[in-house]
Amino acid sequence: MTVNHDIQLLESSDIPGALKLCRASGWNQLATDWHRLIEHEPDGCFALKVNQEIIATATTTCYGSDLAWIGMMLVHEQHRRQGIAKALITTCLEYLHSRNIRCIKLDATPAGKLVYSQLGFRDEWSFHRWHRESDGTHQQGNLSAHDTLDRWNPNLDKAAFGVPRTGWLNRLAAHSHVIRYREGCGMIREGYLASYLGPIIASTPSSAGRIVTDLLACSKRTTFWDIPHPNHNAVMLAQARGFQAVRNLTRMWTGSELIPCDLSLQYAISDPGTG
Structure with missing residues (x-):
């Protein structure tokens, strides 16, 4: 499956679909959380859709030009292990590099850590x-x-x-x-x-x-x-x-x-x- 060309900006009108993905994944976010992310970084939040339905998301949050975060890396269970997460993270990195961000961080689950390590991310510290x-x-x-x-x-x-x-x-x-x-x-x-x-x-x-x-x-x-x-x-x-x-x-x-x-x-x- 080729996913790169299907990635698009995540917009406020997409929030119901993003929430549906959250519920399917057992995540805690509300609509206000998605609005906050999109309002803060309108050009740095991304989604992948299949038949107009959101199946994956990723967001960026910039703190000036020194530091930025990648988050909300969600892929619907039926579409995992198809390279979607890697494509979305790559899109986020391209956006942040265009902003000349010096340091990019994220918080990884054990499964996600394998993907991020392949893309050059290094461990800083752990948390529970x-x-x-x-x-x-x-x-x-x-x-x-x-x-x-x-x-x-x-x-x-x-x-x-x-x-x-x-x-x-x-x-x-x-x-x-x-x-x-x-x-x-x-x-x-x-x-x-x-x-x-x-x-x-x-x-x-x-x-x-x-x-x-x-x-x-x-x-x-x-x-x-x-x-x-x-x-x-x-x-x-x-x-x-x-x-x-x-x-x-x-x-x-x-x-x-x-x-x-x-x-x-x-x-x-x-x-x-x-x-």
Whole structure:
């Protein structure tokens, strides 16, 4: 199957099809997540269709010219192992190279890691998805999410993440509950299967613990929390609150220069699709 010439831009009108693919794949994204990605990078989100139906997607998220992410790499189960993932990733890389991005990162599942390694991506570090079941008292949609970035700490976030990402965080805050204290800040937002905890940036474990406790109090739904494995303080916070590690992923990178981050400040990433 030749797929390269069938790849096209993913547009807002395609979101129902992208959501259908999410549901078939057991992913957590809502329509707001897809809108956010397309609005942030309208020329860098891609789809493959068969008979007008979306069977695969991939997105890019640029943080200036220093760093970008590839995410939302989804291929319908019936169309896997046909070279589609490789073709979509290649399209994303071509787009990011045209933008002269210095460092390109992604978060890989064990299966995806094999594909990305063949395309020149190298391991940076690993992380786990942590999961805690709902107590049954809250249902989807009860999390108030209409915040602004006024409650974020951009200098601390840049130190943690490696580059400024204020534009992206502004979009994320619009559909998240945001908490900020002097030594840290964090968000929680709704998802289809669970609330999603992150990003959380903090300069001390005690501040991180306070942020986590207050954010978790906003939603009693099942919660996902993606934690960099090297941040042992974050792992201990998750374990103390009844979370269990359920999935392993690897952060990978390619490009002319690795943009470093400070994992001691990162207690939760923002999303495997955007870093």
